Amino acid sequence: MVGDRDPGDRYFEPQVETMPREELRARQEEQVVELVEYAYANSAFYRELWDEHGAHPRDIRTLDDFRARIPFITKDMVRAYRARTGDPFGGLLCVPVEELTSVSSSSGTTGDPEFFAEIWQDAPPLVTAQVRDLWELGLRPGDRVLSPPGTFRNLMDPGYQALGAVVIEVDTWMGKMHEVVEALRTYRPAYLQMMYPQMVELEHLAEKTDLREAFSSLKGASCAGQPLSRKMRERIRDDWGIDVYEYTSAADTGTAWECREHDGFHLWEDTVFAECVEVGEGREGGWRDVPEGDLGELVATDLDNRAAPLIRYRSEDLVRLSRDTCGCGRTHARMWVAGRSGDETLVQGRSVVLRDIWQAVEDQPETVAGVFQIVRDRREVDELRLRVGYDPALTGDVDALAGRLTEAVRTRTGVKPVLDLRTEEDLLKTMTSVAKFPRVVKS
Numbered sequence: 001m002v003g004d005r006d007p008g009d010r011y012f013e014p015q016v017e018t019m020p021r022e023e024l025r026a027r028q029e030e031q032v033v034e035l036v037e038y039a040y041a042n043s044a045f046y047r048e049l050w051d052e053h054g055a056h057p058r059d060i061r062t063l064d065d066f067r068a069r070i071p072f073i074t075k076d077m078v079r080a081y082r083a084r085t086g087d088p089f090g091g092l093l094c095v096p097v098e099e100l101t102s103v104s105s106s107s108g109t110t111g112d113p114e115f116f117a118e119i120w121q122d123a124p125p126l127v128t129a130q131v132r133d134l135w136e137l138g139l140r141p142g143d144r145v146l147s148p149p150g151t152f153r154n155l156m157d158p159g160y161q162a163l164g165a166v167v168i169e170v171d172t173w174m175g176k177m178h179e180v181v182e183a184l185r186t187y188r189p190a191y192l193q194m195m196y197p198q199m200v201e202l203e204h205l206a207e208k209t210d211l212r213e214a215f216s217s218l219k220g221a222s223c224a225g226q227p228l229s230r231k232m233r234e235r236i237r238d239d240w241g242i243d244v245y246e247y248t249s250a251a252d253t254g255t256a257w258e259c260r261e262h263d264g265f266h267l268w269e270d271t272v273f274a275e276c277v278e279v280g281e282g283r284e285g286g287w288r289d290v291p292e293g294d295l296g297e298l299v300a301t302d303l304d305n306r307a308a309p310l311i312r313y314r315s316e317d318l319v320r321l322s323r324d325t326c327g328c329g330r331t332h333a334r335m336w337v338a339g340r341s342g343d344e345t346l347v348q349g350r351s352v353v354l355r356d357i358w359q360a361v362e363d364q365p366e367t368v369a370g371v372f373q374i375v376r377d378r379r380e381v382d383e384l385r386l387r388v389g390y391d392p393a394l395t396g397d398v399d400a401l402a403g404r405l406t407e408a409v410r411t412r413t414g415v416k417p418v419l420d421l422r423t424e425e426d427l428l429k430t431m432t433s434v435a436k437f438p439r440v441v442k443s
């Protein structure tokens with residue numbers, strides 16, 4: 001996969017990564033028209049849904065036709081089909097099961113995990129485009145990669161190997177970061193992949209070990225699972241000496257990564273057709289695009305998945321989308337994630353969003369990691385119940401911390417919270433997902 005590429009080149013696939021917008025759109029249109037015909041012929045779910053809406057492949061000849069005629073789908077629609085039919089793939093599968101290379105799953109943060117059917121070629125579909133992001137981070141043939149032995153959403157090793165990296169298998173999961181630090185000192189890798197809870201664990205290790213020295217061999221590290229708080233990111237960069245590249249889900253069609261500019265997540269538009277629509281529209285009636293740069297819900301269509309593609313999938317992710325050329329020179333769209341559409345809480349009619357709580361929490365030295373949850377059983381509540389994790393090594397008077405936090409949250413949101421303070425370690429143990437820390441929980 002690496003071929004004769006010059007290690008000094010900034011782009012892994014320059015002809016794709018810097019493709020002119022008009023050429024990129026023409027390519028997407030061709031892919032979408034082909035995809036609709038393919039999915040209608042091979043997916044029971046899409047054939048049933050599109051027949052109900054009077055949408056037929058013969059009517060889809062342009063992207064405008066696609067957006068006007070093909071209905072949105074949601075995670076709940078796929079789950080309902082799965083419950084009704086007993087099909088574990090929710091009717092999305094377009095190939096015989098025996099042709100699949102693997103079946104992996106999502107993290108299950110917002111409900112039952114979703115299953116992803118994949119057919120591998122040189123690398124899993126999720127990884128193939130991701131190699132572009134790893135190249136941008138600085139990873140090159142011969143570099144060492146510290147890799148967990150397995151993850152949800154499939155093993156990363158084939159992607160590293162396709163890039164020419166040397167994979168070192170180390171258990172990097174929660175509770176193991178002291179072993180990871182020792183492995184870094186022993187093998188001196190160029191890259192390390194982590195999740196948000198592991199970053200919190202490293203915060204505690206930093207109090208008794210020299211992380212800057214341990215991480216000195218890294219060209220970069222990646223982090224996913226939850227956004228890093230502003231202050232945590234500054235500490236990782238300034239105190240530990242790590243250039244961290246965050247990445248996130250491209251609405252379950254793949255991943256979207258930061259480049260060296262750290263100015264939004266790149267969506268590889270040869271693999272996904274992205275739309276941004278008004279929240280709450282389009283489920284039963286019409287829908288409207290939001291102006292570019294405004295907040296809306298990400299809708300995604302899989303362009304490179306022939307096993308079980310998602311087509312006009314409403315992600316519930318609230319994003320701002322821009323198709324302006326990035327400072328890195330790449331022409332593909334970027335997005336900035338604000339949260340999920342279901343995370344807004346109404347407290348006696350007043351809107352409370354995660355961003356405001358996050359800022360209040362991370363402003364306190366004892367809770368700078370931003371480990372917190374809203375506890376509610378419905379969207380509209382009478383009181384704002386907050387569970388907040390603190391670092392016991394930095395906390396002398398818990399009651400005083402509670403007083404400062406209460407006032408900080410009230411100032412940011414206009415609502416006085418009911419606090420439940422726990423150590424970060426105890427709060428992270430409540431995770432129901434293998435990778436993500438849920439910000440809104442029922443109990």
